[in-house]
Amino acid sequence: SDQSLSGILQAALDRQYSASPTERFWTGGGLHTFANFNRADNGKLFTVREAFHHSVNLVFIRLMRDLVQYHTLAIPGSTAMVxxxxxxxxxxxxxxKFxxxxxxxxxxxxYDKYQGLxxxxxxxxxxxxxxxxxxxxxxxxxSIEPEKDVQAIIASLQQTFPNIKVSPEQAGRLFSQTDPRVLSLVDRGYVARIHPLELWTVTFLRQHPNASKSELAKAGEQELVEVYAWLFKTHRKAAQDSRIRLILEQEAFMEIHKxxxxxxxxxxxxxxxxxTAIGSSADRPAxxxxxxxxxxxxxxxxxTVTIRQLHFAEGTPFETLVAHQEPDQEQVLNPLVAQILRQELIEVVEHGTAIGAKGALPPAEGTTISIGGKTGTGDHRQKVYDRGFRLIQSRPIARTATFVFLIDNRFFGTITAQxxxxxxxxxxxTSSLPVRIFRLFAPHLHAYVMPHSFKAEIAKPLQPRS
Known part of the structure; x- marks a missing residue:
């Protein structure tokens, strides 16, 4: 096999993954399922190259899982060994950490619930x-008013339960049983059927009404340890593993982010x-x-430079030229990686989801114009499922469609509809919309895209439809 960098990269692009949407993936602290944009892709095998050309979601979900596992398991001495x-x-x-x-x-x-009350x-x-x-x-x-005495307990009981007679002896026993020094925060939360941290937060804000969130978190460090003490017991290995896996995944994404x-x-x-492999981390068109x-x-x-130079008072004693000083270029990708990816982007236009842009810039005789690009459609919704994974609510948040493109080795840009x-x-x-917009604007780009040795007529301005 070809052991060169080019051979390794080509082999990586030819690696196959399933596009089946039936698998549940443990990620982000829970089980998730994903769908392909084109249902006809379900159950098929695709190479990474083919999935890139045709935007097959499940291939990239599985590819991202491999990357996460690489960072958490495959590295010698990985902390995932825990x-x-x-x-x-x-x-x-x-x-x-969890x-x-x-x-x-x-x-x-x-804090948000009780602050200001x-x-x-x-x-x-x-x-x-x-x-x-x-x-x-x-x-x-x-718990909330620890300074209260037995008489306050009796008064509150009589007000809340007017039909229940409480003797001083009963009130005294209740007062002793509910002593915060006797019952732990977790036990008090369990008895009251209130989250123990909610109970503590109400108490803290009662004593420190102007406290900030950071002050609340700092003051509650010991309470966090107490509330999660169950997690540190050795017989809870399964529960521990799921929490540790969550932290390991977060650390893996920190490495990917770099x-x-x-x-x-x-x-x-x-x-x-x-x-994140299919857009959940978002991105900016720029x-x-x-x-x-x-x-x-x-x-x-x-x-990115908008103005290269400013020239003032030319031909006068006050002539001034202010020019942008070009910084050193930074090599952030291996040139071979960039070349191969650029070629795959061209294939997306030639045979993939951006085929609508194919031929949008016809070359002059004896020349070629290469157009490459990648499409993406986002239907962002807040979904709520019941315990049986049945969808019970879907609230639309935003819809986006993007076409990011390059033309030869000179021009590039992004078109987004949202x-x-x-x-x-x-x-x-879908992303066919920005591809169509690109095609509509292509005649206006033609004169700029053509090599300088050729002349091209600038297209007439677009006219609005009547």
Missing amino acids: LKDPLNPIRRQYLQ AQQEGRIFLYRF TPEEAWQLVLSQTRLTPLRLGVLLR AWKRVGYPFATLVPSLA ALTELMGILVNEGRKNP VSGPQSGDFSF
Whole structure:
């Protein structure tokens, strides 16, 4: 077999994956399923090259899974080895990371829920969330207002349960049973049927009404450890493994992000999910354009410049020329990788999903014009499923369609169509729309695209349809 870089890259493009949508993928902390845009692709085998030409989602989901597994399992000494060894001391570090991450999510959620409420409003909101009994009321009162005495317990019981007679002895026993020094935060949350971190957040905000989220998180570090103490017990290996796997996946995407960042990915993080392979991490049209520029320039990254120079008062004693100083070009992709990917983009136009752009710029006699590109359609929805994975709600958020293109080794750009908000559910356009727009504008690009040795007539301006 060809052991050269070119041979390895071609072999990678010829690697086959299934396009079956029936598999459930563990990613992002849960099980997910994905679909292909074209149902006719379901169940077929595709090479990476073919999937790239025809936008077959499931191939790229499985390819991304291989990348994640490479970073978590295949690297010698990988921290993923902690999944195999229940006594590995690194397990505790990962579990602590998970507890801190998930705990902060709950703390911030409860902060948003109670911040700005008066103590009485917060108290009534807590009471409305549980089916009250004398014991639960006692737990809530002693947790949220620990300074209250037995008489306050009696008064609250009489107000809430006017038909129940409570003797001083019974109130005293209830007061002792619900002592926060006797019942742990987890136990109090269990008895009251309230998330223990919600119980703690209400108490903290009652005492520190102007606290910020960061102050809340810092103050609650010990409570996070207490609430997630169950996770550190050795007989909970299965539960531990699922949490550790989540952190490992996040770390893998941090490594993947470093590589993406080098070629212009504009955001500070990636969504740690296999769905990133098909667009869940989003991107900006300008960043996609920059990536095309890198491919056109054989892997070199050039700055985007709007004005090259400013020339003032020419021919006068005050003549001034301000010119842009070109920085050194940065080689961010191997030139061979850029060349091969550029050729595959041309194949997308010649035989794939962007075939509508084929021939949009007819060359003059004796010349050739190469058009390459990649299409993408996004139907962004918030979906809710029941426990049986049955879809019970689908709320449209946005619909997008993009065509990112290059022309020869000189021109490149992005065309995007987007509708945001609930009304996006009324639209069904696909990436064929920006491809069609590209074709409409192509005559106006023709004069600029043609080699300088040829003259081309500039097309007439587009006229709106009547």
